Amino acid sequence: MTHILEMAPPEPPRVSMTARVRLDRAASDLWRVIDGTGLVIGHLQAVPEIGGTRYRARRYHAAAHAFRDLGDFWNADDAVEALRLGR
Structure with a gap:
């Protein structure tokens, strides 16, 4: 009998309250930025x-x-800012 180990999806990234956005899960490692x-202004993808x-x-x-x-960023706030500014 084969057992498949299921990994929990990563937690949503923490973004500061000043970003004024909401993150909705789109896939196990992807969130819509609203x-x-x-x-929807874009997506954040977690990249290990x-x-x-x-x-x-x-x-x-x-x-x-x-x-x-x-771009790739070390924190979610910088990634959201890039989406907000349309860089």
Whole structure:
């Protein structure tokens, strides 16, 4: 009999209250970033690294029908800020 070890999905990243966003899980390591008006401004993806977890800021580009990475950050607040500023 084979047993499959299920890993718990990572906890949602902590973002400061000043970011004024909500994170909704989209996949086991991916969260939608929703602003105060209810608009999805992008996604945060947890990327495990040897030194800890980095957060990849991703935004959907409609013309390309694909996501574009805005960068990897050592904390979720910096990734959210990149999404807010549209970098």
